[in-house]
Amino acid sequence: MNGVTTNLPSDFETDLDVEFLFPKDSRTLWKIVLIGNGAVGKTSIRRRFIGHGFNPVYSATIGADFSTYVVNLGSREIKYQIWDLAGQPHFSEVRQTFYKGTNGALLIYDITNRDSFKNLENWIGELWEHNMKGPIPLILVANKIDLKESGLNLVPRQYAEYLTRKYDKKSRENYGFGIHLIETSARTGENISMAFQILSIQIAVQQRFKQLRMKPS
Ligand code: G3D
Ligand code: MG
DSSP states (O other), rough: OOOOOOOOOGOOOOOOOOOHOOOOTTTEEEEEEEEEEETTHHHHHHHHHHHOOOEEEEETTEEEEEEEEEEETEEEEEEEEEESSSSSSSSSHHHHHHHTTTOOHHHHHHTTOHHHHHHHHHHHHHHHHHSSSSSEEEEEEEEEEEGGTSOOOOOOHHHHHHHHHHHHHHHHHHSOOOOEEEETTTTTTTTHHHHHHHHHHHHHHHHHHHHHHHHHO
């Protein structure tokens, strides 16, 4: 990793090109939202990612919790502010506040709950409409893969792959970032930090893409 020391979880280490993605000594604050139907595992995923430093702040006004988490990449610092909805009864009234300023999202469904899968496109529409910046990176997260062998009726993986390809193509062509599918388990911890890692790369790529496009040639 370019000789840069990090405090990332071990499966967060990759060939991430820190030099290219983050200007030296940069400080970054990213707002990440975790969205998806109730009970898909949003809070569990946030708790897993943040681990023992988990320190929730509840905002009763918008019915959402957030936690902050700092990752150091050498002289670069990424501060995450991670939001998830606590309940959704009056969500329509607060969605503007919830989404505003978001840099990226984990869009989560539960592989044992078909309704949570069917609703994904509505969530994408919401996110892209209400964050005030238009299309922003998101990762499709198929959660509860520890239940794969449970005998429960599962959402076929090909459905999720099909949906991912559709949005991936559209967003690569138009917005400069890709859309990935990742299978996770908040119960076992599998791939949780990987999901944040992939999202972070896509956010950084989109930001660089915008900066490079704005530079006079
Ligand atoms: P939400 O924040 O999206 O509403 P929660 O979802 O994080 O509250 O999770 C809802 C329920 O699903 C919880 O069960 C939680 O333990 C469970 N859950 C979350 N992620 C996983 C996972 O990866 N695997 C399994 N098997 N269960 C998961 P309870 O029973 O506490 O309500
Ligand atoms: Mg929750």
